[in-house]
Amino acid sequence: SSGINAEYGDAPTTEEPEKSTQLLLGSGSDDNRVCVQDLSSITPSSTPILTADQTLSGHTARITDIDWNPHNYRQIVSSSYDGTAQVWDVVEGTGVSNYRGHAGRIFSVRWSHTNMDCVFTGSDEFTVRQWRTTDNVETVPPKTNQLASTFNKGANK
Numbered sequence: 001s002s003g004i005n006a007e008y009g010d011a012p013t014t015e016e017p018e019k020s021t022q023l024l025l026g027s028g029s030d031d032n033r034v035c036v037q038d039l040s041s042i043t044p045s046s047t048p049i050l051t052a053d054q055t056l057s058g059h060t061a062r063i064t065d066i067d068w069n070p071h072n073y074r075q076i077v078s079s080s081y082d083g084t085a086q087v088w089d090v091v092e093g094t095g096v097s098n099y100r101g102h103a104g105r106i107f108s109v110r111w112s113h114t115n116m117d118c119v120f121t122g123s124d125e126f127t128v129r130q131w132r133t134t135d136n137v138e139t140v141p142p143k144t145n146q147l148a149s150t151f152n153k154g155a156n157k
């Protein structure tokens with residue numbers, strides 16, 4: 001698919017020291033999925049990677065940005081045109097927290113480097129919001145794109 005956003009780096013953690021050298025690549029694209037690849041076993045002579053080690057599905061529109069939790073290698077956050085930001089557990093392949101506080105598409109997402117529970121998102125409604133992952137009761141995005149239904153209702157007026 002096209003429109004790939006990728007994030008790469010050492011994934012440090014204090015939870016499991018043996019995992020501190022794990023190299024993970026996360027990517028999100030137009031097909032609404034976040035893919036995670038463990039690069040620790042890749043060598044220069046390796047064959048091309050054709051499949052992801054973990055595929056995270058739930059968003060109902062394209063992924064616009066991703067960011068790794070600098071405090072916990074198991075978590076990545078994704079933002080989407082569906083108006084939500086999703087925190088994922090990449091080891092379990094499950095949703096942890098879903099933020100729905102924007103009224104527009106979310107274009108950017110960043111994890112706080114000083115607060116392990118704090119995420120920042122920016123949207124096309126010209127706002128940046130700060131939110132805590134533990135404050136959200138939803139763990140996965142809504143099944144339907146809530147923004148699409150909002151835009152369609154406005155078009156019928």
